[in-house]
Amino acid sequence: MRTATLWATLATGLLSMLLLDDGLAVNLLLVAVPASLAAFFAGRAAGRRAHAWALVWGIGGIGLLSVPALRDADWPSFLAVVTAIGLGSIALQGGRSWPAVLLGPIGVLNSVVLGPAWGWRGLRERFGSARRGVGVGLRALVVTAVLLLVFGALFAGADAAFANLLSDLMPDASVSGGPWHVVLLVLGLVGALAVAHTAAAPARWDRVVVPAGRPRNRVEWALPLVVLVVLFAAFNAVQLVVLFGGYDAVLKKNGQSYADYARQGFWQLLIVTLLTLLVVVFALRWAPRDGVGDRNLVRGVLGTLCGLTLVVVASAVRRMDMYVDAYGLTRLRVSVVAGELWLGLVIVLIMAAGVWGARWLPRAVAVSAAAGVLAFGLMSPDALIAERNVQRYEETGQGGKTPKFDLEYAQELSADAVPALDKLKEPMRSCALSSVAEDLATDDKPWYATSWGEVRAREILRDHPLVTTGYSSVCTQMAIEQMYR
Structure with a gap:
């Protein structure tokens, strides 16, 4: 194990601890970068070369991790993250057969067990003894933290603008979330070690021979x-x-x-x-x-x-x-x-x-x-759903007919649906957007945990505020009418 692999692993763990506490968005990409570097350094140390298909799988996995950064809806983001893990396993292990494509994640799970022990051996080899290496690292981290806290506090007290900048950029590291931060740190370290170990010692699924079936008459x-x-x-x-x-x-x-x-x-x-x-x-x-x-x-x-x-x-x-x-x-x-x-x-x-x-x-x-x-x-499935239902609402309301619109379901959509729901006429618009507007108003996630869909929705609601005065009873009545229609 090279020193570069250890540093990339440590960076993955620290970024996981600092950035993944508030949700998934751009922070997932930021965590994936050092984890990918750990796999690259480990593979190079083991004598492996990156082939064209490995780059295709890796780029595809990174592209899938951009979905949480762009969309507020959880369900397509979850599907994208799971698929990215599958592509990453193929990129790390290679292969072109059905066993390699279908069984790739099993090799990564095996490295979850073997990776930490492999990382500990590499740490001892690089620093001589475990006690000395851990001591040196802890002392360096303590001195760094003290310097940052002292001088950061002084600069923040000297200038309000700098204090606001620090509060916006620095992740929340409060004591109340300490146990959860430790869990995120451990998950980041174990995950990076598993990825690096898989790159260094991949499972050769292409060697699995699937026996052919007996031909029939x-x-x-x-x-x-x-x-x-x-x-x-x-x-x-x-x-x-x-x-x-x-x-x-x-x-x-x-x-x-x-x-x-x-x-x-x-x-x-x-x-x-x-x-x-x-x-x-x-x-x-x-x-x-x-x-x-x-x-x-x-x-x-x-x-x-x-x-x-x-x-x-x-x-x-x-x-x-x-x-x-x-x-x-x-x-x-x-x-x-x-x-x-x-x-x-x-x-x-x-x-x-x-x-x-x-x-x-x-x-x-x-x-x-x-x-x-x-x-x-x-x-953006939620945006497509909202756009299609708004179009249906307008079409069914032509010619004096009663328009059809599921208001209760529209209120359950994510911030991705705001641009389409914004096209509705009042009072339906304010009723449909009330739930999303309330969630966005009470959501104070930092920039790295905020998706582009949420940012766009806030801009629309800021430029065209909801008309809420006297609309509560109107929205309730409209929901009841739509339910029985």
Whole structure:
């Protein structure tokens, strides 16, 4: 272990202790920088070189960590952070096979146990003995802290502007939060050591050999799939008839509304897509492999099944669009549609692998997942939900009709939705923004824990303040009306 790795690890722990107490935003990127440097120094000391794909995974992970810095909503930020951890594990360990892509995080978890012991050995090697090294470090930290406190307090007392600058820039290190700060310090140190140890001694998942399945007879393999293809074709034919014949005739015959028709089918079609992927995986495992004829049979049957599944994906998305027209857009609905679209992309990649080979498929699926999560976070789902529901509110209110708007749900959205909700007319605007405005007014997080979505929302609310006088009863009445409408 090089001294640079130790310093980068210490910097990660200190930044975690000072910056991560108030939430996640830019501070997550600031903590990730020294942790990445620790991995780089440890990998170089172990004789590893950074390959092009490792840079791709690493840059992708850093890009995903920008989502909490841009968006106030917690749910896309959580998804982005989890995906960034997965990409980081692939960057640290490398690999191009399915075990390397799917099992990468296990190697990092193993380093969580081995990393601290490895770091302690490196600390003893660099400083001679543990007692002397710890003593030198503690004395240096104590002297530094005393100098900063004494001179910082004197300068703050001499000038009010400098005192305000210190209060804005310095993280909160109050005694009341001492135990939690210690926990953050330990987590930062352990995390950085785990990352560095993984870079120095990666798990070689590419060496894991997945035994091939026993090939089946053509009839035994193809007959169930051909029957399934016929079933898919019949369902898709009905979908096309309904599409060109019009939904009205079908709905009138079955006595259904648009919303009932969409709700009845979307979840079933989503499950169909997932099950089809499983069928393709197991079919490839047991596919006949005796010659060119068998390969052509596999490509023809599975390619047809995948093509028909894409029509099912389109039908599911169309049904959800109908359901949104009837009841509005929500977080669950936008999430499952995004998931369905990604499953459709995976099916396209499988079809391409059947033509050009499957060597690149694991990496392509991982890249598509990371790109989808990043795009999902950057497009700001809460803002998209608010914008779509505001548009629906305006469209349904035309011609003297009663507009449809879920006020209670709008009040649950994050600060990312403020720009779209700001377009509403009073009193609906003030009612929809009241909860967000109250949260922002009582939120005093420092700059490094504040997202760009919160900053933008504060600017909008400052330039166009809410009209709150006498609106409490009006908002309550509107919420009740919308609930029973």
